[in-house]
Amino acid sequence: MTGHTQRGQCAKRMSILDAAADVFCRQGFAAASIDEIAAVACVSRQTIYNHYREKETLFVAVVEDVMNRANAMLFSVLSAFPDNADNLEDDLTAFVVRLNKNCLCNHDGKFLRKLVQTEGERYPHLFESWRQHGPGKLTTALSALLARLAQKGTLVIDDFDVAARQFVALANADLQMMTLFGGIPTDAELEKAARNAVRTFLRAYRQPPAENAGAQPQLAAVSG
């Protein structure tokens, strides 16, 4: 009965979710029509209503689906944060490239950002979840990872949360304009943007080479 019929159903469900994500992202919730979603998904309109009772249910399902994918990807990228300090600039640059490419500048990232800004006030719980598991998690995790580097004496950081936010901000500095209107950066642009970001970040936070010998430089100025 159920069980093997599931494959077909599952395929339909995914097809619908993908199509709906596409249309919702382009049109926004209000302007997106079920008919268009059905057409894009190559599925009858009734099938959509069978799986998801109404438009809003579908919308919530789409968001959760995209969020799950994005969270998994973010976790995966974060787990490859450089651990040792030789070649820190190159390693951090590669990390930023992966972060931008797979989390912030890809389809899902664009969708979630757009969505939160447009429908965030109307669906607060949805936004809350994104905030905690998306960028919130990113900042928290990065903060811990930077702390690890600082503990090794590679970086000098007074406020890890601030540094984490600045790291992300710098990583996006060159791409923000492009991603804002939907452009997808090339590999070369990603590389260059990441290099710029990391250089500036390291200039600001890198442990300066011990000038006098065992001088502990820069006693981590006051945290705000």
Add this chain to the structure above:
Amino acid sequence: MTGHTQRGQCAKRMSILDAAADVFCRQGFAAASIDEIAAVACVSRQTIYNHYREKETLFVAVVEDVMNRANAMLFSVLSAFPDNADNLEDDLTAFVVRLNKNCLCNHDGKFLRKLVQTEGERYPHLFESWRQHGPGKLTTALSALLARLAQKGTLVIDDFDVAARQFVALANADLQMMTLFGGIPTDAELEKAARNAVRTFLRAYRQPPAENAGAQPQLAAVSG
């Protein structure tokens, strides 16, 4: 005939524009209804159709109105960019506070950002104009202003455009999350965010003091 009737008409027009900006910003173009705009503006629906032929005309008028205000404000803020290098940290911090408060975190800034992201692909010319006179202008102008500081030997910058983008990115690093979901930062938060941004920017770009003179390595002045 015309001329003095303008006052009443003009008041109505502005009232409509304000109300429409409010509703369009909250609901998005598709979900915004003329009836609601009329109600918010305390004006009959027909009056709206008298002034602006149809919904899209009204929308374009609103965007242009907000853009003009925002451009004027941006110009005003930019013209107060610090010129001399004594007290650079404090002066830059005050500048960033003004920039964030009056250009990026205020109603108009929020509206334009939201708008571009939601309707930008549907109204490309509108977006183009914003891009040139809004953030595009900001980056270009900042780039020139930073060059002026660099020429005085205060800052060491290899790529002014990159530095300008990073300056803006850092200025927003701590506020992005908040402004994303519509929150308006308090004065204290603005101050702190600006201070963090400027400190990191200066650590990365400030001319290092001559090393072998009376050098404390990098005073990174902690001021309050």
Add this chain to the structure above:
DNA sequence: GTAAAACTAGACGCCATTGTCTAAGAGGTC
């Protein structure tokens, strides 16, 4: 005061969309 212009309130037709319903087809298992 009078005439013209602007504003209001409401009714109206039109169209797109949502969500339901029905009859028929496709695909699988027993």
Add this chain to the structure above:
DNA sequence: GACCTCTTAGACAATGGCGTCTAGTTTTAC
């Protein structure tokens, strides 16, 4: 082949918004 479930295409009522029109009221100009 019989049966069951999922799917499809299309018809359907209901809703709501847009834009027009009309009749009546207020404001402004002279």
